[in-house]
Amino acid sequence: MDRRKRGAVVVSLAQTKSSVVQLRTGSLHGGLLEALRELINHGDLSPGARVPERELCARFSISRTPLREALKVLAAEGLIQLLPNRGARVATLDDSHLTELFEVIGILEAEAGRLACARMSDAAIAEVQALHYRMYAHFLREELPEYFALNQAIHQAILDGSANTVLIATYRNLAGRIVRARYMSNRLRPDRWKAAIDEHELILEALVRRDADRLASILSRHLANKRDIIMEHIHEELRGRMEKTKSRQQRMSHAETPPAVAEPAAE
Amino acid sequence: MDRRKRGAVVVSLAQTKSSVVQLRTGSLHGGLLEALRELINHGDLSPGARVPERELCARFSISRTPLREALKVLAAEGLIQLLPNRGARVATLDDSHLTELFEVIGILEAEAGRLACARMSDAAIAEVQALHYRMYAHFLREELPEYFALNQAIHQAILDGSANTVLIATYRNLAGRIVRARYMSNRLRPDRWKAAIDEHELILEALVRRDADRLASILSRHLANKRDIIMEHIHEELRGRMEKTKSRQQRMSHAETPPAVAEPAAE
DNA sequence: TATATCAAAAATGGATGCAAAATTCATGCG
DNA sequence: CGCATGAATTTTGCATCCATTTTTGATATA
Incomplete structure (x- = not known):
């Protein structure tokens, strides 16, 4: 070569x-x-x-x-x-680490929302609304990938609305660490899905009214819910994995690929 | 070798x-x-x-x-x-970048304070109080370096009180970018100094009462004030530098060491 | 069969080598 | 004197090389 x-x-x-x-x-x-x-x-x-x-x-x-x-x-x-x-x-993501990450990400997103209420132009807000409607349409048609894409676009738009590049970059960095965990729980139970949509409805409403406090609090709760869903998924998966492992064999010496997502992690 | x-x-x-x-x-x-x-x-x-x-x-x-x-x-x-x-x-720090950094740092510190109110032990809070009194003593004796050290220790203690390692690390990273700017304005006008002490008084009070909202708001304002002081210093320095440069010569070709702290920065 | 021992093999951290790109510097031209 | 031109020099980006450490594997021992 x-x-x-x-x-x-x-x-x-x-x-x-x-x-x-x-x-x-x-x-x-x-x-x-x-x-x-x-x-x-x-x-x-x-x-x-x-x-x-x-x-x-x-x-x-x-x-x-x-x-x-x-x-x-x-x-x-x-x-x-x-x-x-x-x-x-x-890097492995144990429960407590994941919790901490979500906490900080939540803080940043909520505050971004607060800033967005003060700084976004009416036109920009209208665009977010448009995204929201498109997302809603995909929800109705149960088109999951498109739904997720628009969902993320909305959150990104609000983040961008903060007009703080440092905030945006910091958020991106932290969010980047949990991408994998999010990826896993890209299946949604219908009730959860509906609930998420309802929350987005509230988010949009608060943004349009430029109610910073309200938007911050909704965004914060919205993310907390997402966190719960993800952790639930992880725990389910872990349980399943453990059972399989147990039934297959009592122990294996040095697992080259340990428990996948959550791990005790002797840090 | x-x-x-x-x-x-x-x-x-x-x-x-x-x-x-x-x-x-x-x-x-x-x-x-x-x-x-x-x-x-x-x-x-x-x-x-x-x-x-x-x-x-x-x-x-x-x-x-x-x-x-x-x-x-x-x-x-x-x-x-x-x-x-x-x-x-x-990296150069222009005004807007510095503003953004302070905004995010302020968010993190305020929220850390909020969490600290909920999570710190009484003993830990008592320790912060002890730091505060020691700091006050140094203020009375006008011992600037010791004052700064304890000042920082107090802020760090509150941050640690958030018990969120991700938050702490993120804060450290962002704060690390403005260390140099802070360094420069390590001279304080007496009135500013007194004002800072007063704010610290309020910080301690809010922490002891575990009044999260109040602590968050005070910390936020406290940092905003620090920001203003720093920016003032930078602008003064810049102005001084410009005059000198002008009087010395009309132009120099390619400055190997440009304006020092603030710079237009074609980013 | 399980464990200890030690040599062979592989991986890691760092140093060095080399081509492409950029910078400097001297020279030429207007 | 200012600006363009291009060769010499320096810097950058990456590949490769080597000593040390870790891991693996084979063998011996209990």
């Missing part, structure tokens, strides 16, 4: 799924970060699992240097954990 | 000041990060200035690999800016 060439690098990060990702270069680094985040969030790298440096190098056709730079950044972001002389592992 | 040896590395980062820093190793990386942050916050690396990779390598007696890893992390933290193929520069 030709060694020196800073051109575009086409990388197949397919193993389970056959997605092909174009690493934008110049700063190979940036694209690499995105790709790694994708791998983690998409579940190709399970929580607690060792990050296979050499293998990833091969997969991305890059040397260890840029990969290790990226890993250091991900570690700083909290997505992976770096153990001295023992490499990187994907 | 001996090449391979992972033992402790003693590094003299003295140039202007003769501070000697011990880089704890094993993960050379961590200590390096600290040292670099110190360099930036302490002002040895002015905002906007190029980060002299090779020179820092020499100064720390390390190769470029770990240094560059550290730079990537600092960039992710927002302390420096990485320009593709053009190296790193120390």
Whole structure:
């Protein structure tokens, strides 16, 4: 393979799924970060699992240097954990950690809402309303993926409405750590779904009335509900997993891929 | 120089000041990060200035690999800016950015206070009170450095009282970006100083009464005041700098060290 | 069969090497 | 004197190399 060439690098990060990702270069680094985040969030790298440096190098056709730079950044972001002389592992999210993350994310979203009430233009609010109606339509047709996409767009629009880039970036960073957990509970019981829609109804109403306190409190509760749903899912999954593990065997020595999402984590 | 040896590395980062820093190793990386942050916050690396990779390598007696890893992390933290193929520069803080940072930091501190009211033990609150009295004593004796140290300790204690490690870490990250700006305005006009003390009085009172709303609002205002002081200082300094620059010469071509703290920053 | 021991293999942290890009600097032209 | 041009130098980004550490695996021992 030709060694020196800073051109575009086409990388197949397919193993389970056959997605092909174009690493934008110049700063190979940036694209690499995105790709790694994708791998983690998409579940190709399970929580607690060792990050296979050499293998990833091969997969991305890059040397260890840029990969290790990226890993250091991900570690700083909290997505992976770096153990001295023992490499990187994907960060696990135990219950308390998840709770803390949701708490802070909730704070930021609520305050973003407060700021949005004061700072968004009428036109911008109208756009959010439009998103809301479109989302509602997808709900009626039970089109889950489209629903989720618009749901997220609405939250993002409110966040952007805070007009505080630091707030937005901080939120993104924290939210990035729970993407995987959210991903898992992308199935909704109909009653939960309806409840979420109702909450969104209230959110829109508060935003339109520019009632900052009310919007903040609704957003906060809305997220708390989402958190409960997610945790419920995790616990269900954990229980299921435990039963399976038990029935299959009493113990396995060193699980290379431990309990998947929640883990005691001797931190 | 001996090449391979992972033992402790003693590094003299003295140039202007003769501070000697011990880089704890094993993960050379961590200590390096600290040292670099110190360099930036302490002002040895002015905002906007190029980060002299090779020179820092020499100064720390390390190769470029770990240094560059550290730079990537600092960039992710927002302390420096990485320009593709053009190296790193120390991040500049323009007015709006500083305002945004203070806004988010204020949010976090206020909410931390709210949580602290609910979660701190009576004993922990008593300790904060003790810190407060000690701080007050230093104020009376006009011992500025000791005053600042205890001031910070009190804010940290309240933050810790939130019992949310994510919140604490997020706060630390954001606060880390304005350390330098705070550093500059470590001179206080007596009236400001007294006002700050009064606010701290109120903070303690609210905390002791576990009045979450009140504590949150006071903390928020307290920080806003600090922000105003800092910005005032920056603007004064900027004005002074401009006059000097003007009187000295009409223009200089490419300032290697631009306006120091505030800069238009074509971001 | 379970555990201790130790050598082989692999992974990690860091140093060094090299091509491409950027910067500097000298020179030429208007 | 200002500005364009381009070669020499420096810097950057990444690949590769190597010592140390960790992990693995085989063998011996209880």
